[in-house]
Amino acid sequence: VPRSSRATRPTSPTGACDFAAAPHVETYRGLVFANLSTEGEPLQQRLATVRRYIDAWCDRSPEGRVTLPVGTHRYEYPGNWKMQVENGVDGYYGNYVHESFADLLERSGERTATDISRTRNRVGAKNHAKGLPHGDALLEREDGMLGTFDSAGWPEYRQQLLDRHGPERMQEAVTQRNVLVFPNLYLFESHIRVVRPVAVDRTWVDVHPTTLVGASDAARLKEHQRFFGPASFGQPDDIEIFVCAQTGVRAGAAPWMELSRGLAREVVNELGEHVGHSSDEAPQRAIYREWRRRMTAQEVPA
């Protein structure tokens, strides 16, 4: 919240603020969840199917702790909040929308456009787009963290994780994952993102860059800032597409949006996850199944 004089504490004889308490406040791995409703399941139950990915996200720190020691990037756009929610777990659009960023990586010699495209399209044990129960979702790719971690510090960092977690867990931790906790919380490699609907066609997004406790990541914020934030070389191109899509959804003659990519090859695994190729729309289908369930208060078949 932007600081203002209105945010100063009220004084009372007891020193208490006398604010109404949120009915449910619980934490998991340092993330605080407040529920303003008296209804709803306990946090452990709510997070049961997404917890493993929150754990892997936290274990990127050699000490298992992620902190938010710095300020916030805030951006807004004249479009619906669900554009941002869909986008974070979408593995299909990158080659087109982020062509500009791929050109920058090619210019600097970091990676060729062909390499980037190959990474996006690879089929492997850890290259998936998943729709989870509760409307949660994730996009995962095997060799992530590029662009959010100083490549010079990478070998030392991997060794730290290896010492702490062992080879299997290290591989799990460095897998690139964008994790959506429905409806509006994202855990990204470099930051926590909170999507705030302001109006049906206006959205604020708070991006909180993270620090991995114990990792020497001097260049990490710089790399993060290169792609994310309102004046960066990545995120604004996504936002432009949201805004174009917002123009499109006004078209009454075409009332449906199609999210069928990979529908035929989607499989449900033993964890109840709808698993697709990393460029499929399995996550978006999970998001909208839950959205419809909540908006209509009627059970929708999984």
Added chain:
Amino acid sequence: MMSASAAPDRLAARLAVQDLLHLEARLLDDRRFDEWLDLFTGDASYRLPISDVDDPHEPALIADDRAGMEERVFRLTRTLAHAQNPPSRTEHDVTNVEVRELEDGLVEVLCHQTVHELRVGDPFSVGLAEPRLLAARCRYLVVPGEPWRIRSKTCRLLAREYPVYNLTFLF
């Protein structure tokens, strides 16, 4: 009291700074970004901080060193950056210019800048045909010479800690 010889020097410095700032504004508004880069020294920086302290560990809207500035111009001039398709039309206004000569030979410039921005297009397209006005207080460090060059440019937006819609033109 100012000595008799200092006044003409101060006037010359002020005129040189004003010429430089006006040239910068014109190059930006004409989208001559490669020439804009040439106004800066090889060790230049270009920053739009969010916090009030200049801390490299704090997120900033822009925290470019010279290489970052070159990458920014490359993106604007030689890649398909959707956020600049169609491109921003801008008008940079520079006011409240104060010039102070520092002991190390550099010149500190404080000024206000307002940028009018518009992306031209169909008014039914969200985000187009909507003029914006962004105001900032700016501080430059300038190196006198032939020509005068900019060592650093730091602009603090009036609304810097609030959500910002794409800011993909050069401020």
